[in-house]
Amino acid sequence: xxxxxxxxxxxxxxxxxxxxxVGLAFGVLASQAGLNxxxxxxxxxxxxxxxxxxxxxxxxxxxAAIGPIxxxxxxxNLRHMLMSAALSVRLKRLSLGQQAVFCYELxxxxxxxxxxALDPGHDSFPHLIGVNITSQLxxxxxxxxxxxxxxxxxxxxxxxxxVDYAMAAMFIALLSLYLTTLRRALLAAAAVLLIIIGQILIxxxxxxxxxxxxxxxxxxxxxxxx
Amino acid sequence: xxxxxxxxxxxxxxxxxxALLGKALFVPxxxxxxxxxxxxxxxxxxxxxxxxxxxxxFLPVLIGIASVALLRLVM
Numbered sequence: 001x002x003x004x005x006x007x008x009x010x011x012x013x014x015x016x017x018x019x020x021x022v023g024l025a026f027g028v029l030a031s032q033a034g035l036n037x038x039x040x041x042x043x044x045x046x047x048x049x050x051x052x053x054x055x056x057x058x059x060x061x062x063x064a065a066i067g068p069i070x071x072x073x074x075x076x077n078l079r080h081m082l083m084s085a086a087l088s089v090r091l092k093r094l095s096l097g098q099q100a101v102f103c104y105e106l107x108x109x110x111x112x113x114x115x116x117a118l119d120p121g122h123d124s125f126p127h128l129i130g131v132n133i134t135s136q137l138x139x140x141x142x143x144x145x146x147x148x149x150x151x152x153x154x155x156x157x158x159x160x161x162x163v164d165y166a167m168a169a170m171f172i173a174l175l176s177l178y179l180t181t182l183r184r185a186l187l188a189a190a191a192v193l194l195i196i197i198g199q200i201l202i203x204x205x206x207x208x209x210x211x212x213x214x215x216x217x218x219x220x221x222x223x224x225x226x
Numbered sequence: 227x228x229x230x231x232x233x234x235x236x237x238x239x240x241x242x243x244x245a246l247l248g249k250a251l252f253v254p255x256x257x258x259x260x261x262x263x264x265x266x267x268x269x270x271x272x273x274x275x276x277x278x279x280x281x282x283x284f285l286p287v288l289i290g291i292a293s294v295a296l297l298r299l300v301m
Contacts, residue, residue: 018284021291055246062256076246079239109283162295165266169273169290171247176277176286178240187240192248196260199253208249212241219237220230 004123008130015109015131016138022050023139025166027146028158029054033061037147044140049107051174052076053143054167059205068205075212083111098125105132108174183222191215265297 023044030040035057047053052073059069084103091099102125106114110132150158158164179185191211198207251266252259261267273290276282 014284018287022287051243058250072242072246075238075242078235078242082235082239112283160295160298162291162293162298165269165291165294166287168247168250168266168270169287169294171243171250172270172273172290173277173283173286175240175243175247176274177281177283178243179274179278184240187237188244191241191244192252195245195248196252196258199249199258203256208242208245211245212238215241215244216234216237219240220234223233223237 004127005130008127008132009134011113012110012131012134012138015113015135018109019050019135019138020142022166022170023142024146024149025163026050026053026057027143027148028150028163029061029146029167030057030143031147031150032155033057035060035147037144040147041140041144044136044143047073048105048136048139049073049077049080050139050170054170058167062205064205068209071209072205075209079108080106080111083108087111087114094125102128102132105129105136107135108177110135183224184219187215187219187222190218265294265301268297269293 027040030043030053035043043053043056047056055076056069056073059072080103084106087106091102094102113131114128175188179188194211194214195207198204198211251270254266269290272293273286276289277286280286
């Protein structure tokens, strides 16, 4: 069992390579938004979702209301429900408590590892959790370090390094996973167009939510069984 | 769960991720900016091509940030 856990720790190394730069960048943004290391650390423990944390802090920074913040982060993270569902057949072997712990630490990156390199149907719980705990630790540490970095380095230098682009770059990476067909790429382009039109007509923090509802409905209407 | 709802939920990630990315790129700081010749927009091209091609979560982030840093240096 012990070797299973440590094996998981080693397998989490490539995930940490992603979390270190993105986590640092998130910490920098959070420090610019006025969050302290404790708040950022707690957020990384409780929320533990890069995209949702970026969006939440971005909205807080512009003084958004609580409603759009909750609903936007909910929609951003809804994809994890689909991932848990995809893994659920193979998780039946685990107890309900183990499943809950596993799913709480499920992210896009750990999902990728669990659905390819690992087999939740056969791997031991310590092995699975070794991957998850190591990944989350990397995320917590790098986000807190980022707050410190944001306070220590001048903003012009951070901009020069492209740190402010980390959020957009992460969204590009995540969106790429879902651009499997030309139709889906067109739906994405339509979403970008709608968000720009919405901003020109009625600027509102609710716009991304509204656009998502329109795009998902368009997706259903044009859906073809593959 | 009814089938249509499952399909609908399957399209939520494309909608929300594209909407938020569009907002970050074309509405920086709350102001609409449709200028396409900016480091942030040009960097989108290599990053998304690599992302779609590899379905890797690390490479597009790396390439996106590196492209923006390089482009800011020369533009």
